[in-house]
Amino acid sequence: MEITVKIFRYNPEKDQRGNYVTYKVEAHENDRVLDVLEYIKGKVDGTLSFRRSCAHGVCGSDAMRINGRNMLACKTLVRDTGANITVEPILGLPIKKDLISDMEPFFDNYKKMLPYFINEDPIPENGRERLQSQEERARFDETTKCILCACCTTSCPSYWANGEYYGPAAIVSAHRFIFDSRDQAADERLNILAETDGIARCHTAYNCTEACPREIKVTKAIGEVKMAMITGKLD
Amino acid sequence: MGLKRDVSLAAGLRYRGPAGYLTFILHRIGGLGMGIFITMHILASFFGGRFGGTLNGIYEHWAFQVFIYFCVLFHAINGLRITILDLWPKLLDYQTEAIWIEWAVFIPLYLIAVYVIVRVGAGG
Numbered sequence: 001m002e003i004t005v006k007i008f009r010y011n012p013e014k015d016q017r018g019n020y021v022t023y024k025v026e027a028h029e030n031d032r033v034l035d036v037l038e039y040i041k042g043k044v045d046g047t048l049s050f051r052r053s054c055a056h057g058v059c060g061s062d063a064m065r066i067n068g069r070n071m072l073a074c075k076t077l078v079r080d081t082g083a084n085i086t087v088e089p090i091l092g093l094p095i096k097k098d099l100i101s102d103m104e105p106f107f108d109n110y111k112k113m114l115p116y117f118i119n120e121d122p123i124p125e126n127g128r129e130r131l132q133s134q135e136e137r138a139r140f141d142e143t144t145k146c147i148l149c150a151c152c153t154t155s156c157p158s159y160w161a162n163g164e165y166y167g168p169a170a171i172v173s174a175h176r177f178i179f180d181s182r183d184q185a186a187d188e189r190l191n192i193l194a195e196t197d198g199i200a201r202c203h204t205a206y207n208c209t210e211a212c213p214r215e216i217k218v219t220k221a222i223g224e225v226k227m228a229m230i231t232g233k234l235d
Numbered sequence: 236m237g238l239k240r241d242v243s244l245a246a247g248l249r250y251r252g253p254a255g256y257l258t259f260i261l262h263r264i265g266g267l268g269m270g271i272f273i274t275m276h277i278l279a280s281f282f283g284g285r286f287g288g289t290l291n292g293i294y295e296h297w298a299f300q301v302f303i304y305f306c307v308l309f310h311a312i313n314g315l316r317i318t319i320l321d322l323w324p325k326l327l328d329y330q331t332e333a334i335w336i337e338w339a340v341f342i343p344l345y346l347i348a349v350y351v352i353v354r355v356g357a358g359g
Contacts, residue, residue: 157250
């Protein structure tokens with residue numbers, strides 16, 4: 001089938017602002033949008049720039065707005081988008097070139113959440129692991145799935161309005177450690193999230209949950225962190 | 236080099252979010268509408284006279300009341316939904332159903348009120 005692909009283009013060396021270029025290409029309905037972009041870059045216009053790495057929905061490199069909604073290009077099939085596809089960079093981050101966003105502000109917010117295991121106790125003498133029950137592990141299983149693609153954060157209207165807001169992905173990464181029974185820095189993370197640009201900026205628009213390619217219930221995770229902050233309980 | 240972070244209102248509104256995003260937008264419109272109404276009310280009381288009378292004429296018009304009732308009712312019901320989901324995060328699993336319930340409550344209440352307002356306002 002012939003499809004029409006309208007792509008946001010921006011060359012920092014030539015353009016003052018972005019524009020859209022339309023390509024008509026042949027594609028199979030089972031092709032992914034990433035395949036279409038690869039075809040355009042390889043056969044039609046080699047100047048097209050976009051990120052991709054694993055191409056299997058694991059690395060999260062190819063997050064972009066496809067037909068107006070944040071998705072991973074490698075997980076979106078042409079049969080689901082239809083014959084007219086509009087591809088734009090994710091919203092709310094500076095654009096470096098074409099579909100490539102500057103991810104630094106996103107990762108700066110992520111780093112603020114202390115996204116690493118903190119436990120000052122000595123390692124147990126009888127083994128190399130800090131054990132926890134299956135129930136304790138299941139408590140934060142959902143948020144371990146995050147691949148930091150930024151689909152959630154850049155779909156959030158609160159983040160669009162204020163780039164200082166830490167954003168859903170950062171809160172999800174905080175959730176992963178706050179509810180880990182082995183971690184000892186939950187209070188520290190909750191204090192960070194209580195700051196002006198923290199969790200109070202979430203207004204439950206729910207875009208993040210719908211945008212997550214890993215199907216993490218992002219709004220629910222944020223809600224659980226809100227309640228932990230209010231009640232001081234981590235159960 | 237590169238384009239600065241810039242999210243225009245138009246770009247934000249073009250985002251194809253789920254049902255929750257529509258309620259998010261309507262909630263903001265509702266808040267804005269109430270803000271406009273209260274401001275007009277205060278200005279009308281403060282200045283009085285011909286200017287106050289003109290403002291009174293605007294917000295007492297049945298068409299404006301249809302709009303402002305939408306703002307108040309939707310803001311209240313949607314706010315209640317968000318409050319409930321915030322207090323009981325486990326219910327966020329049923330976010331879609333909660334939005335359907337919200338519309339099921341809002342639409343009949345709003346239509347009844349609109350019927351009454353228009354009937355009285357249009358002199359029926």
